[in-house]
Amino acid sequence: MPTLALNKPFGVVCQFSSHDVHPGLSTCIATPGVYPAGRLDTDSEGLLLLTDDGTLQARIADPRHKLPKTYWAQVEGIPDFVALQHLRDGVRLSDFTTRPCAVRALDPPDLWERTPPVRFRKHIPTSWIELTISEGKNRQVRRMTAAVGFPTLRLVRVAIGALRLTELALAPGEHCVIDPAQLLPTRGASGRSGRRH
Incomplete structure (x- = not known):
């Protein structure tokens, strides 16, 4: 198969x-x-x-097995160095602390249009980050970015291993x-x- x-x-x-x-x-x-x-x-x-x-x-x-998964996340706002480092170091969530991971700011990627499109707030900018994690807890990336003050608007998994x-x-x-x-x-x-x- x-x-x-x-x-x-x-x-x-x-x-x-x-x-x-x-x-x-x-x-x-x-x-x-x-x-x-x-x-x-x-x-x-x-x-x-x-x-x-x-x-x-x-x-x-x-x-x-720690097979890494890489995500591109469009977030509300523009994370600064402190927020990105917090994500890298591990984020304390209500039920667990995430493992250290790789995070970097990302230029807006060339992606297909989403249907329906993402809803934006008029006066709040958005930006993209790339996260590579070895976990896969329920809604983990969304919870991580929200915990550091930058809610995820769109999430695309771009790599497995x-x-x-x-x-x-x-x-x-x-x-x-x-x-x-x-x-x-x-x-x-x-x-x-x-x-x-």
Whole structure:
């Protein structure tokens, strides 16, 4: 059974079964027998892997394996050095403290238009940051940026391990077959290993 990489669109819930409000993964993928390896919130976008390999699912989703996930977050306001360093050092949330992570300011990336578009507040600027974390707690990135005073408006997962969405060139809702070895930095493959769907 292949391992698939999907560019999950905004508003799609990470399950194949029907949902009262949101479309499921079956609107993007018709391949039987594969399941999400890890999750993306309904209001988050980007790289999602699907497989029937339980060992691979654990490798991707279990934070004990420390497979990094990289996100681009559009936040309300412009974080200063102190806020970025706070994110890097670990943020105390109500139920846990996040692990240290890599964070940097990011020029506005060239992304697809989101449907529906992000709602902006007229007099508050926005900016982008890149975060690479090895955890995956519920709504973690959103909670982190809010805790340091810069709520997330749009969140896109752009990499899992060494596999980058930008190299796969998938439009929202498109998927392709990948080699799981592409997740490992030693391979550094281009990612164009299968037909897009």
